[in-house]
Amino acid sequence: MGFHAVSLQLPYGAPHKNYKAAYGHNRNSSSVLPVLITGLCFFEKLSGEKRGARIRMRSKWLSYYLAIIAVAASLAVSGCKTEKVRADAEAPPPSKVISGVDVSDFAVEHPERYPFVTATQYQAPSQLFVTGTVIPDIARNVPVISLASGRIVDIRARLGDSVKKGQLLLRVRSDDISGGFDAYRKAISDELLARKQLDRAKVLYEHGAIAQGDLEVAQDTEDDAKTTLDTATEHLHLLGSDPNDPKGIVDIFAPVSGVITDQQVTNGAAVQAYSTPNPFTISDLTSVWIVCDVYESDMANVRVGQPADIKLNAYPDKVLKGKISNIGSILDPNIRTAKVRIELANPGEMMRPGMYGTATLFGNEKRTYTAVPASAIVHLHDRDWVYIPAQDKFKRIQVVSGEQLPNNMQEILSGLQPGQQVVTNAINLQNVIDNE
Numbered sequence: 001m002g003f004h005a006v007s008l009q010l011p012y013g014a015p016h017k018n019y020k021a022a023y024g025h026n027r028n029s030s031s032v033l034p035v036l037i038t039g040l041c042f043f044e045k046l047s048g049e050k051r052g053a054r055i056r057m058r059s060k061w062l063s064y065y066l067a068i069i070a071v072a073a074s075l076a077v078s079g080c081k082t083e084k085v086r087a088d089a090e091a092p093p094p095s096k097v098i099s100g101v102d103v104s105d106f107a108v109e110h111p112e113r114y115p116f117v118t119a120t121q122y123q124a125p126s127q128l129f130v131t132g133t134v135i136p137d138i139a140r141n142v143p144v145i146s147l148a149s150g151r152i153v154d155i156r157a158r159l160g161d162s163v164k165k166g167q168l169l170l171r172v173r174s175d176d177i178s179g180g181f182d183a184y185r186k187a188i189s190d191e192l193l194a195r196k197q198l199d200r201a202k203v204l205y206e207h208g209a210i211a212q213g214d215l216e217v218a219q220d221t222e223d224d225a226k227t228t229l230d231t232a233t234e235h236l237h238l239l240g241s242d243p244n245d246p247k248g249i250v251d252i253f254a255p256v257s258g259v260i261t262d263q264q265v266t267n268g269a270a271v272q273a274y275s276t277p278n279p280f281t282i283s284d285l286t287s288v289w290i291v292c293d294v295y296e297s298d299m300a301n302v303r304v305g306q307p308a309d310i311k312l313n314a315y316p317d318k319v320l321k322g323k324i325s326n327i328g329s330i331l332d333p334n335i336r337t338a339k340v341r342i343e344l345a346n347p348g349e350m351m352r353p354g355m356y357g358t359a360t361l362f363g364n365e366k367r368t369y370t371a372v373p374a375s376a377i378v379h380l381h382d383r384d385w386v387y388i389p390a391q392d393k394f395k396r397i398q399v400v401s402g403e404q405l406p407n408n409m410q411e412i413l414s415g416l417q418p419g420q421q422v423v424t425n426a427i428n429l430q431n432v433i434d435n436e
Contacts, residue, residue, distance in 0.1 A: 150174030
């Protein structure tokens with residue numbers, strides 16, 4: 001009987017010369033089994049045939065297959081070793097952890113060149129820092145009202161412009177002018193007729209032709225006609241029209257000096273007399289408000305008349321003085337804050353509505369703070385730092401700076417206690433550390 005190969009079919013009469021392509025260079029030892037089974041099955045097939053002429057061939061092929069098995073086993077072992085060597089070569093070196101090192105400690109040469117100074121104690125009123133927004137003083141907002149209804153034909157000012165009192169803002173073509181001139185002309189005719197009748201009545205009364213009562217009626221008619229004429233004339237003046245030069249255009253002027261903070265009209269738009277929205281709103285920005293949000297827990301430290309220092313984000317180096325003029329009676333239910341209004345002068349109108357700033361509210365109680373020379377503080381990464389001695393090194397610690405004090409001293413709100421020593425020339429020390 002004969003058997004068939006179950007894994008690898010070799011060509012009859014010759015060994016497989018491309019066994020590396022068939023199994024690969026890095027096959028493991030398990031790949032040898034199919035080759036062994038194939039060889040055994042092949043020789044079992046030869047057992048049923050004549051042995052005389054093929055006995056030498058079987059010995060020859062047996063030696064071939066034994067050689068193939070040996071070569072495959074050696075390649076599998078060498079492939080495993082090669083992969084292990086490559087994996088070890090590509091692995092990153094083991095990390096080394098150095099314990100007990102503080103990155104805020106610095107050692108420099110000649111530390112005696114950097115003298116120390118002792119932080120002193122400084123007393124100042126308690127401070128509360130709140131944020132706020134610049135808004136115009138409502139009492140200084142003046143609406144520009146159109147005295148006539150009509151269509152805008154010309155606009156001479158825009159939102160944000162600074163205007164002077166009496167400056168022309170816009171022109172309106174209105175039919176109210178026609179009605180005003182109609183009443184004015186009728187008043188002139190009525191007054192002229194009444195005056196003639198009065199003159200005639202006086203002549204008749206002198207000759208005894210009429211009674212005194214008739215003269216008084218003529219006088220009263222003349223007075224009424226003159227009053228009506230004066231009213232019609234004043235109405236034309238209010239509309240900005242000259243009675244001697246009738247036009248259909250009404251000019252609207254600025255009632256006060258200031259900045260236009262609101263504009264509700266454009267060219268060609270219609271306006272109504274004495275109605276909202278007003279064409280313009282002019283604000284006097286020589287005095288403004290800072291409206292701040294104060295949390296409910298800080299309300300006990302806020303009072304009307306309390307002084308406040310204002311620093312705007314746009315001008316961080318300038319400190320403006322103001323006072324609290326009003327504390328809101330209603331708290332915001334969502335963020336639990338009350339509106340606190342600070343009034344202050346606006347020199348040069350440097351503060352513009354909508355600007356953000358920080359207000360420092362000073363209380364009656366005095367608190368103790370730390371003071372160091374201003375040169376002991378170095379500003380890095382938007383934070384303030386000082387250097388303190390640490391054995392033979394310098395340790396950098398973060399602090400929160402406050403107000404600038406007299407004699408080049410700087411207030412420290414937190415991070416440093418009175419009595420601690422700091423390096424006086426922190427900037428020089430920082431430059432040396434950066435260069436090393």
